[in-house]
Amino acid sequence: MKTSNVAQACPLNKPNLYESPVLRNATGAAIRPGGLSVLKAALERFPFKRGARLLDVGCGMGASVALLRSRYDLRAIGMDLSRVLLSEGAKSVASLPLAQARAEALPVADGSLEGVICECVLSLVADSKQVLSEFHRALMPGGRFIMSDIYRRNPSDNKHALPCKNCFSGASDRERILGNLIDAGFSLHLWEDHSHLLRELAAKLIFMHGSMSAFWEQFAGESNGRQMEEAVRAMRPGYCLVVAEKT
Numbered sequence: 001m002k003t004s005n006v007a008q009a010c011p012l013n014k015p016n017l018y019e020s021p022v023l024r025n026a027t028g029a030a031i032r033p034g035g036l037s038v039l040k041a042a043l044e045r046f047p048f049k050r051g052a053r054l055l056d057v058g059c060g061m062g063a064s065v066a067l068l069r070s071r072y073d074l075r076a077i078g079m080d081l082s083r084v085l086l087s088e089g090a091k092s093v094a095s096l097p098l099a100q101a102r103a104e105a106l107p108v109a110d111g112s113l114e115g116v117i118c119e120c121v122l123s124l125v126a127d128s129k130q131v132l133s134e135f136h137r138a139l140m141p142g143g144r145f146i147m148s149d150i151y152r153r154n155p156s157d158n159k160h161a162l163p164c165k166n167c168f169s170g171a172s173d174r175e176r177i178l179g180n181l182i183d184a185g186f187s188l189h190l191w192e193d194h195s196h197l198l199r200e201l202a203a204k205l206i207f208m209h210g211s212m213s214a215f216w217e218q219f220a221g222e223s224n225g226r227q228m229e230e231a232v233r234a235m236r237p238g239y240c241l242v243v244a245e246k247t
Contacts, residue, residue, distance in 0.1 A: 016219075017219050022215075026201060029060075029092070030063040030064060031060050031120070032120045032148065033198045034200075034239075038241050039146070042190075045190070048115055049114075051075055052075065053076075053115075054068055054075065054077075055076070055078075055117070055138065057106070057117065058103065058120065058121035059078025059080045059098060060078075060085045062089035062098050065096055066093060076097075078098045079099050080098070081100065081101070103134065104125065104127065104134055109138075111138070113138050114144070115139075116144075117146050118135070118145070119149070121149070122149050122170075123149050123151075124166075125170070129183065132183075132184035133184050135184070140246070141247075143246045144243065145244045146242070147240075149167070149171070150167050150198070150237050151177060151238050152172060153236040153237065155176075162232070168235065168237060171237060177240075178191065186246060187247045190243040191242055192240065192241040194239045195237075198237060211229075212232075213228070
């Protein structure tokens with residue numbers, strides 16, 4: 001009998017992975033593999049004009065927004081669904097323009113943005129196609145979409161159940177991600193693998209917690225830590241950078 005790979009909600013007494021200080025102890029304020037390094041690499045190769053209006057969707061505590069504004073002189077604003085992270089970001093830098101909003105319904109006018117940044121978000125949303133369509137709506141013609149996220153390098157695995165919903169359970173494979181981008185009206189400029197950053201983060205978590213299963217127990221429950229570790233290993237997760245343009 002096959003095991004379903006549809007993840008259930010995490011235990012109610014456990015924090016969301018992206019909201020937990022346990023994860024931030026390893027990642028820092030930019031809650032993703034490599035911190036701000038992948039975004040910096042994208043901006044150096046695909047720069048925006050000074051003063052360009054950008055939206056960071058899933059901004060967390062606003063680390064990328066602060067970088068975009070201070071280092072690149074961009075009119076960047078951030079939006080996130082998490083009140084926890086937005087509150088912590090406001091305490092850290094009160095002047096950052098951060099607001100609560102859903103990726104599926106951005107409170108911006110059609111064609112009003114020159115860029116959308118989306119890091120470790122698409123793998124968390126319920127309908128990534130709808131979100132990509134919303135990004136396309138908000139961007140002006142020629143506007144640029146920069147994404148980094150977890151992706152599946154073994155999309156055929158269907159035997160290992162992820163016991164708890166998180167960015168791994170929502171990860172897609174390369175072909176599906178690129179197909180959804182094209183269907184939404186984007187043309188691809190860059191697909192680049194940065195999986196070494198995910199491996200480095202995993203090594204840091206193992207050093208801090210003793211094992212990956214011990215780390216996962218804090219989110220999936222004590223009885224599910226090993227199952228989570230095995231399921232993630234089976235999907236062979238990678239980490240990618242994607243740059244695309246609204247056509």
